Amino acid sequence: MSEAETVVNITVNGQPVEASPGEWVIAAAERAGVYIPHFCYHPRMSSVGMCRMCIVDIDTGRGPALQPSCMVAVSEGMVVDTTSDQTRKAQDGVLEFLLLNHPLDCPVCDKGGECPLQDQTMAYGPGESRFVEEKRHFEKPIPVNDLVYLDRERCILCDRCTRFADEVAGDPLITFQDRGDQTQVNTFPDLPFSSYFSGNTVQICPVGALTAVPYRFKARPWDLTEVESTYPNPMGDRVVVQASRDQVLRYQGVDSDAVNWGWLADKDRFAFEALASDLRLRSPLVRGTPLGQPDPGGSELVEASWHQALALAADAIRVAVDNKGPQSVAVLGGARLTNEDQYVWARLAKGVIGTDHVDAQLDDGLPADAVLSLPRATINGACTPGGTVILMGPDPKEQQGTLYLRLRHAVVSDGVQLIELTPRATGLSHLAAHRLHHRPGEVAAVAAALVGGDIDPGPDGEIGGVSAVALAAAAAALADRADQPITVILGRTSLAEAAGPTVEAAAELMKLAKLLAAGGRPGIAFLPALHRGNVLGALDMGMAPGLLPGRVTLADGGAALAESWGSVPASSGAGARGILKAAVDGNIDVLILLGADPLGDFPDRKVAELALQNVGTVIASDLFLHSSAAQADIVFPAAGFGERRGTHTNMEGRITRERQVVTSPGTARPDWGIASELARLLDAEFGFASSEEVWEEIVQVAPSHRNLSLDAIDAETDGLVAADSSIVFSPPDSATLVPHVDAYSLRLVSSRRMYDRGTLVRHAPSLAGLANAAALAVNPYDFQRVGVDPGTEVQVISHVGEMSMPIVVDPGVPRGTAVFGYSYPDLDVRDLIDPASVVTDVRIQTR
Amino acid sequence: MARLNPANLTVAQEIIGRYPVTRSALIPLLHLAQEQDGYVTEDAMAHIAELVGVTPAEVMGTCSFYEMLKREPVGDYMVNICNGISCHLLGSSELIHYAETTLGVRPGGTTDDGKITLEAVECIAACTEAPCLQVNYRYRNLVTTEDFDQLVGELRAGTAGFAPHGKLAKVRQHVGEDRWAGVSHPDGQGEPAWMARNPSDNGD
Amino acid sequence: MSAPADQDLRIITSRFDVDDGHTLAGYERTGGYAGLRRALEMAPAEVHGEVRTASLLGRGGAGFPAGVKWGFCPPGVWPRYLVVNGDESEPGTYKDRLLMERDPHQLIEGCLIACYALGLSQCFLYVRGEMAHAQERLAAALNEAYEAGYVGRNVLGADDFSVDITLHWGAGAYIVGEETALIESLEGNRGMPRLKPPYFPASIGLYGKPTIVNNVETLANLPWIVSNGGAAFAAMGAHNSTGTRVFAVSGHVVSPGVFEVPFGTTTFRDIIFDPRYAGGTRPGRTLKTFIPGGASAPWFFEEHLDIPLEKATVDQAGSMLGSGAIVVMDDTTDVVKACHNVVRFFARESCGKCTPCREGTSWLEKILSRILAGQGRLQDLDLLMDVCDNISPGIHWPPRQTTICPLGPSAVSPIASALERFRSEFEAYLPATPVSVTTTSGVAT
Ligand SMILES: Cc1cc2nc3c(=O)[nH]c(=O)nc-3n(C[C@H](O)[C@H](O)[C@H](O)COP(=O)(O)O)c2cc1C
Ligand code: SF4
Numbered sequence A: 001m002s003e004a005e006t007v008v009n010i011t012v013n014g015q016p017v018e019a020s021p022g023e024w025v026i027a028a029a030e031r032a033g034v035y036i037p038h039f040c041y042h043p044r045m046s047s048v049g050m051c052r053m054c055i056v057d058i059d060t061g062r063g064p065a066l067q068p069s070c071m072v073a074v075s076e077g078m079v080v081d082t083t084s085d086q087t088r089k090a091q092d093g094v095l096e097f098l099l100l101n102h103p104l105d106c107p108v109c110d111k112g113g114e115c116p117l118q119d120q121t122m123a124y125g126p127g128e129s130r131f132v133e134e135k136r137h138f139e140k141p142i143p144v145n146d147l148v149y150l151d152r153e154r155c156i157l158c159d160r161c162t163r164f165a166d167e168v169a170g171d172p173l174i175t176f177q178d179r180g181d182q183t184q185v186n187t188f189p190d191l192p193f194s195s196y197f198s199g200n201t202v203q204i205c206p207v208g209a210l211t212a213v214p215y216r217f218k219a220r221p222w223d224l225t226e227v228e229s230t231y232p233n234p235m236g237d238r239v240v241v242q243a244s245r246d247q248v249l250r251y252q253g254v255d256s257d258a259v260n261w262g263w264l265a266d267k268d269r270f271a272f273e274a275l276a277s278d279l280r281l282r283s284p285l286v287r288g289t290p291l292g293q294p295d296p297g298g299s300e301l302v303e304a305s306w307h308q309a310l311a312l313a314a315d316a317i318r319v320a321v322d323n324k325g326p327q328s329v330a331v332l333g334g335a336r337l338t339n340e341d342q343y344v345w346a347r348l349a350k351g352v353i354g355t356d357h358v359d360a361q362l363d364d365g366l367p368a369d370a371v372l373s374l375p376r377a378t379i380n381g382a383c384t385p386g387g388t389v390i391l392m393g394p395d396p397k398e399q400q401g402t403l404y405l406r407l408r409h410a411v412v413s414d415g416v417q418l419i420e421l422t423p424r425a426t427g428l429s430h431l432a433a434h435r436l437h438h439r440p441g442e443v444a445a446v447a448a449a450l451v452g453g454d455i456d457p458g459p460d461g462e463i464g465g466v467s468a469v470a471l472a473a474a475a476a477a478l479a480d481r482a483d484q485p486i487t488v489i490l491g492r493t494s495l496a497e498a499a500g501p502t503v504e505a506a507a508e509l510m511k512l513a514k515l516l517a518a519g520g521r522p523g524i525a526f527l528p529a530l531h532r533g534n535v536l537g538a539l540d541m542g543m544a545p546g547l548l549p550g551r552v553t554l555a556d557g558g559a560a561l562a563e564s565w566g567s568v569p570a571s572s573g574a575g576a577r578g579i580l581k582a583a584v585d586g587n588i589d590v591l592i593l594l595g596a597d598p599l600g601d602f603p604d605r606k607v608a609e610l611a612l613q614n615v616g617t618v619i620a621s622d623l624f625l626h627s628s629a630a631q632a633d634i635v636f637p638a639a640g641f642g643e644r645r646g647t648h649t650n651m652e653g654r655i656t657r658e659r660q661v662v663t664s665p666g667t668a669r670p671d672w673g674i675a676s677e678l679a680r681l682l683d684a685e686f687g688f689a690s691s692e693e694v695w696e697e698i699v700q701v702a703p704s705h706r707n708l709s710l711d712a713i714d715a716e717t718d719g720l721v722a723a724d725s726s727i728v729f730s731p732p733d734s735a736t737l738v739p740h741v742d743a744y745s746l747r748l749v750s751s752r753r754m755y756d757r758g759t760l761v762r763h764a765p766s767l768a769g770l771a772n773a774a775a776l777a778v779n780p781y782d783f784q785r786v787g788v789d790p791g792t793e794v795q796v797i798s799h800v801g802e803m804s805m806p807i808v809v810d811p812g813v814p815r816g817t818a819v820f821g822y823s824y825p826d827l828d829v830r831d832l833i834d835p836a837s838v839v840t841d842v843r844i845q846t847r
Numbered sequence B: 001m002a003r004l005n006p007a008n009l010t011v012a013q014e015i016i017g018r019y020p021v022t023r024s025a026l027i028p029l030l031h032l033a034q035e036q037d038g039y040v041t042e043d044a045m046a047h048i049a050e051l052v053g054v055t056p057a058e059v060m061g062t063c064s065f066y067e068m069l070k071r072e073p074v075g076d077y078m079v080n081i082c083n084g085i086s087c088h089l090l091g092s093s094e095l096i097h098y099a100e101t102t103l104g105v106r107p108g109g110t111t112d113d114g115k116i117t118l119e120a121v122e123c124i125a126a127c128t129e130a131p132c133l134q135v136n137y138r139y140r141n142l143v144t145t146e147d148f149d150q151l152v153g154e155l156r157a158g159t160a161g162f163a164p165h166g167k168l169a170k171v172r173q174h175v176g177e178d179r180w181a182g183v184s185h186p187d188g189q190g191e192p193a194w195m196a197r198n199p200s201d202n203g204d
Numbered sequence C: 001m002s003a004p005a006d007q008d009l010r011i012i013t014s015r016f017d018v019d020d021g022h023t024l025a026g027y028e029r030t031g032g033y034a035g036l037r038r039a040l041e042m043a044p045a046e047v048h049g050e051v052r053t054a055s056l057l058g059r060g061g062a063g064f065p066a067g068v069k070w071g072f073c074p075p076g077v078w079p080r081y082l083v084v085n086g087d088e089s090e091p092g093t094y095k096d097r098l099l100m101e102r103d104p105h106q107l108i109e110g111c112l113i114a115c116y117a118l119g120l121s122q123c124f125l126y127v128r129g130e131m132a133h134a135q136e137r138l139a140a141a142l143n144e145a146y147e148a149g150y151v152g153r154n155v156l157g158a159d160d161f162s163v164d165i166t167l168h169w170g171a172g173a174y175i176v177g178e179e180t181a182l183i184e185s186l187e188g189n190r191g192m193p194r195l196k197p198p199y200f201p202a203s204i205g206l207y208g209k210p211t212i213v214n215n216v217e218t219l220a221n222l223p224w225i226v227s228n229g230g231a232a233f234a235a236m237g238a239h240n241s242t243g244t245r246v247f248a249v250s251g252h253v254v255s256p257g258v259f260e261v262p263f264g265t266t267t268f269r270d271i272i273f274d275p276r277y278a279g280g281t282r283p284g285r286t287l288k289t290f291i292p293g294g295a296s297a298p299w300f301f302e303e304h305l306d307i308p309l310e311k312a313t314v315d316q317a318g319s320m321l322g323s324g325a326i327v328v329m330d331d332t333t334d335v336v337k338a339c340h341n342v343v344r345f346f347a348r349e350s351c352g353k354c355t356p357c358r359e360g361t362s363w364l365e366k367i368l369s370r371i372l373a374g375q376g377r378l379q380d381l382d383l384l385m386d387v388c389d390n391i392s393p394g395i396h397w398p399p400r401q402t403t404i405c406p407l408g409p410s411a412v413s414p415i416a417s418a419l420e421r422f423r424s425e426f427e428a429y430l431p432a433t434p435v436s437v438t439t440t441s442g443v444a445t
């Protein structure tokens, strides 16, 4: 057992196999191409050895003996025989046992055709049943939640779903009940399996016991065409997209070691319903008369040809540029597009039109130059055993589903220590080694104390709302593990708070990063947790003011790029807020919205409303006619996920492929095509015939993407990570001043939840009903001061507005803070948020 | 009333205090709930889940594994006739059959008056006293049909002196504050002091 | 009930006929807690040494030497726990309950000695749920012992020795007697056995910490061993099976009872037929078969009667002493029914974790039920054996298993024993004209 021993030599069916220490026999055999049948074993969960299907002859020197290969670790010289008579007999026996009580309803079972039990039976099973007794009976499928049905008669008790719920998701709400051959999986009566991740149990169920409501009876596996793709969320979850008759019917997670380990959040898994919605845009729309005739002054949106719509858009842009110069055109959004789409729009805006008023974020993220300048972490890096994760961003459980699962595993199983630096408890709090719940707006002071070494508490013994004692303990724990990687999950924890404090906090952590790096330690790296699918691709493609494709600034990279593009903007433009303000002031004549809904999404709704009223021509490219698109003058129907090809960039900078499996509804087109057409009408011929050709150009002109050809990306199972950046981190010059909160007020925190009432959730029938209830959550102490029953409607008043909402008590909310969800159109928290101030304080009045 | 009542909550806290890891108190607390209500109600399971920090589904998982924990009301007296091999050899099947006919219920059933639930159970560790039975987990040995009739009579009359179903031991473990050494938490304990003793210290 | 035979040889049942032996007063009066006092005068390792010398075999079923098992605690890992296995539920087994009811302090003293010897800092006394009286007696004894300073903080005034004993009780599940299932149950879980390795909880047990699990009877021997020395214990009984052992003889015998006899030297014939013990089969009856060591054990017959109650010898003869349960069946026995009775037990008590046990044992039970109901088919007898073979490949002794724990394979013993010896009795249940059996999925023959 020397430490140097990194290879264990075993023999599988006569063939020598190199295994790693601690590896299970079943896994080593599989790598060597020997498949050992199994049901309960799952490589991403602990072995339970329940089904006994994987028993094979294993000889460790004392003669061959039947042992479950899913729970025997390889050892030097071990001889494994998966084909011996003894093995065959035992496996046949197990299979027969499993089939005793399993209904023979394969022809009507969703799993039929892709069922390991069915496959095993075909391959090895006895022809005829020797079992003449009555089978076990249960009430036919029962819902375990709104998305998943359970047929207990089909269940073979492999413990996969229950283990997933407990071990992986941390929601042990389905368990084994009863005993022996009466054992069943079930929930507690009237307490559903409410987990954001329940769909994974359907995917890993080795039989058809668990079925997903959105897929039930929709198709047979042999009718499905499928492609491997990347789900466009910030994690870049790897998925297989399956379709039948030109309709997407299912996503299945792919076990990507670097990313999602096969898991998906339900919100993503079942989002395909939204893409298949009847409300998708199918044709370009332009202003017209109630009779459907195009008419620029018309009150309605009417269908038009692509030719008409594109010509109108090009004209509007040309007129604006001619009248007021290129900076009178602005582009908002684009974070949901592929890298290629983003690149072509960026080139159109910056290279052809000449405007730098381009922003993919809607003032709900972080400044692009800061994000691109921070040393970037990988997800696996964050999960390095023994490392530290500092959570200084949104609740991963609510906003980055599979990242939550990865972090949870890292903390629970791999000894990663989690330091939580957030304004309220998150879904990971119970696992955090240190919980530093700061007052909204004061995160920078806490970060400074955490890494600075000198903790100087004020008279109250606290900094930024965090007790000095807790801070000191966290600082010591951080220092203790400084020889292991430290990863900061960085993002906006609250949309009721300006971005400034978060950037200042990052600057504090960068000080430590520099010290550690100088000392030869692994140091600190950052995982940006930003909102919207391909937001990091958008930043890499230059869809932010002052930036160009390839993580370079306009100032540094402009000259070089001008050689390929012909020209670049003369000066830096504004971000989303600046663009909308300029629009309010009448300085924007054409506003292009790329999958963006500022009326629904921009933190300052009043500015968004005024801006849309004042802009001459609003052009929207989108999947749905949401509130902002409905006010547009020209609307292009865009291709969505599964209907387009391209690449995606995740939070690490990992680039993987998005692939097409169905055609878009109506005449919808991919965005790169729309942008190319507009460019052509503006006398700039890009010459792209496919998204692949776009990528070829990106690799040529974007410095950070230079070695990332599609061939190179395809050669790696997990794609490639773009790592270089030429942007240097510059700490903010001055610290944000945060006003004191008065004794009668609570400081507001507003963040997104998994199921809000956003566009996507609303358009997916299975998800729409899951929206988390909207209520103002306060600490028990503050709740008691209000003195009402939970759920009572109260009046919440800030100095910009007031609204009435139910109040609930939540011990995860610190004293002095109030939390309300973002993105609830009917209870729009933006009516309370003061965009001009760093923080917003509210008072509660009972009626 | 189905959550633990205040008195039992106090007992529950004392029980929990005897374990280094709270969840270990789960089964004793389920017994406590059964003692309170005669069976384990769903509300009690939810309450216990709160007390030991698990989900109600996990409590259900544990509760439903064990034969003694009833999730539906049963009679005042569980009459469990042993049907283990030793009792079987000495006529337990006949005794069970006799019980079925005289009580008019099948094993698992409760008499109409709600007094008696009959069960045929596996070996109850009184094999030399076959056939035997338990009434609310108290033994009756070498039971003849006449004995059985008499027992049923007494149970119905309430003169047999058995505590109602759910009550197990009449004496609880109770340790005075000053006598309790303190639970051994699985984390952060060193070698116990006495392990350092050696023979030369004998008789101090 | 207990018919003590040789007064001198009674080590652990010596107080069974002392009326107040279960109280602290009675216990102290009869020499109680002397072993603990003696132990505290020794170094912990010396106490462990005495138990090794005694060569005390575990009394819970597997018969593993306690002193050796105690040595499996990994050095330097703390805390370590003691878990007492008082779950006695194997059909025919009846001794631990008596030890707990009649002499609870002896068990408590044994626990304290084990804790002292190994540095176990908390003890959990897991008593079978259905044993209300035993729980009561132990609770009362513990309360007394705490009060009197034997248990808890500063045992007997020692400032360096403190140990708590927590009385815990089960809720009805035979499988919880298996030590890893016992630990799961003690942790508040479903009582499902854990995967092996680790083979002994001594390395990873309760809460993931080193844990010694011992049977009630095993621990009850400790006060005597420490008081009298391991050598004196080893001098009793046979070379490899030392001391005394408590056997319950039940079934078709004149005077069924629980007997403490010298381990290893007494024979089955002695304990079944000697009037000092079970007194033989009932008048006019002859021995048909007997189970030598609990329901899991393969059956013995007439020709095995002269085998001594000694572990190695019985193992070699193809069965086991197991939990000390001898069940005698005379010529009136319907072996098919008896066989069904035992198989039904295992089917009902399977925890459900392993497919072959969960599905296999209940299938066996269903086939036997059908045969008893006159619906058997000739091929069912081979089917029974083949299902057994799939649960325990080769139908060997000791059993090979396709399961996590030995419960599943245990159901094989009665079938293999009965079918081999009494096949004609099974055949007699088969209807004269072959039946066709109707199932939900159609008709099969
Ligand atoms: C299915 C099964 C049931 C068991 N039941 C008991 C039991 O009721 N009591 C017991 O002491 N040991 C029982 N055992 C044995 C225990 O696993 C364990 O070996 C024993 O408690 C160790 O104590 P000992 O070394 O003192 O004998 C059982 C084992 C199995 C496999
Ligand atoms: S053999 Fe039976 S009782 Fe033992 S672990 Fe497996 S299923 Fe449970």
Ligand code: FES
Pocket: A037, A038, A039, A040, A041, A048, A049, A050, A051, A052, A053, A054, A055, A068, A069, A070, A071
């Ligand atoms: S896969 Fe090994 S026992 Fe199920």
